[in-house]
Amino acid sequence: MKICVTGGSGGAGGAVVEDLIARGVDVINIDLRKPGHGICPHIEADLLDYGAVRQAVEGADMIAHFAGNPQPDFNFADGAERFENNTLSCFNVFNAAADAGIKKIVWASSETVYGFPFENNVPLSVPCRESDGIRPQNAYAISKAASEFIAAEMHKLYGISFIGLRLSNVLYPVRDHHASYFLIPSYWNDPLSRKFNLWSYVDCRDVAKATWLALNAEIDGAEVFNIAARDTLMRIENEALLEMAFGEPVPQDFAFPRASFLDISKAERLLGFAPEHGWSDVIEV
Ligand SMILES: NC(=O)c1ccc[n+]([C@@H]2O[C@H](COP(=O)([O-])OP(=O)(O)OC[C@H]3O[C@@H](n4cnc5c(N)ncnc54)[C@H](O)[C@@H]3O)[C@@H](O)[C@H]2O)c1
Numbered sequence: 001m002k003i004c005v006t007g008g009s010g011g012a013g014g015a016v017v018e019d020l021i022a023r024g025v026d027v028i029n030i031d032l033r034k035p036g037h038g039i040c041p042h043i044e045a046d047l048l049d050y051g052a053v054r055q056a057v058e059g060a061d062m063i064a065h066f067a068g069n070p071q072p073d074f075n076f077a078d079g080a081e082r083f084e085n086n087t088l089s090c091f092n093v094f095n096a097a098a099d100a101g102i103k104k105i106v107w108a109s110s111e112t113v114y115g116f117p118f119e120n121n122v123p124l125s126v127p128c129r130e131s132d133g134i135r136p137q138n139a140y141a142i143s144k145a146a147s148e149f150i151a152a153e154m155h156k157l158y159g160i161s162f163i164g165l166r167l168s169n170v171l172y173p174v175r176d177h178h179a180s181y182f183l184i185p186s187y188w189n190d191p192l193s194r195k196f197n198l199w200s201y202v203d204c205r206d207v208a209k210a211t212w213l214a215l216n217a218e219i220d221g222a223e224v225f226n227i228a229a230r231d232t233l234m235r236i237e238n239e240a241l242l243e244m245a246f247g248e249p250v251p252q253d254f255a256f257p258r259a260s261f262l263d264i265s266k267a268e269r270l271l272g273f274a275p276e277h278g279w280s281d282v283i284e285v
Pocket of ligand 1: 007008009010014030031032046047066067069070071085108109110111166168169170171
């Protein structure tokens with residue numbers, strides 16, 4: 001089995017590449033940048049170039065599409081760049097897969113479709129569930145929502161099975177990373193600093209595990225799944241966080257007081273996803 005991973009030179013895609021290689025899968029990384037690792041062949045390509053994408057995916061059985069700009073935008077110029085890069089990359093990868101006869105794509109959508117940033121936007125209810133509908137608030141989130149739409153339409157056109165992983169903020173169990181677990185204690189004295197994504201996160205190794213499960217899931221359609229750790233990255237309970245952050249009642253239905261604001265029960269039920277890692281394995285309280 002040959003799997004093309006796009007964005008395998010980056011954080012989440014790199015974790016997926018490592019995991020697939022450890023499972024003995026034949027992997028090709030397609031990315032603008034050379035990877036820090038040399039564990040699989042790399043094709044240097046810009047996913048905005050359809051011809052290059054079509055050539056790169058030839059011969060693959062499945063695609064794990066993780067290339068993209070992961071930074072949400074806070075002004076119109078950044079928004080335009082984000083929308084173009086992330087939406088057109090998805091279109092080109094999905095379209096090339098259709099032409100190459102590839103029938104399975106797992107790709108990185110985002111929790112941001114639910115209403116990130118939550119600074120001026122009160123969630124309708126929590127935890128966020130896939131059945132809730134979406135309220136994207138910026139170009140990054142609109143591009144993920146648009147890509148979910150593209151996947152749904154391309155499924156109808158070409159019968160490709162798409163699994164969009166609505167990833168929470170991806171964290172890494174290492175010190176020298178801008179999204180390191182070791183930054184978490186700095187949020188505890190200022191809970192509002194993480195209000196923007198409702199205090200949720202996911203471990204990069206669990207992203208890789210979810211991707212593997214999704215690649216192997218027998219799901220016919222274009223589905224989306226929340227992928228997050230079980231808990232929040234805060235020590236205080238959700239009720240107190242909500243009161244502090246919104247000052248008005250938000251309907252809540254948590255399985256336990258520090259449960260993630262992203263509900264993962266759909267991924268548990270249909271993919272067999274069970275997050276294995278969390279900040280408390282790494283950070284001493
Ligand atoms: N990091 C997060 O917290 C987070 C959360 C939700 C969703 N996501 C999504 O997950 C995916 C991966 O995010 P990440 O954090 O690993 O980002 P990253 O920046 O670490 O890696 C992304 C990789 O994609 C490549 N890339 C970007 N645009 C490209 C293009 N046009 N052609 C070829 N390669 C291109 C980059 O070179 C980079 O290596 C993105 O789609 C992102 O939107 C990330």
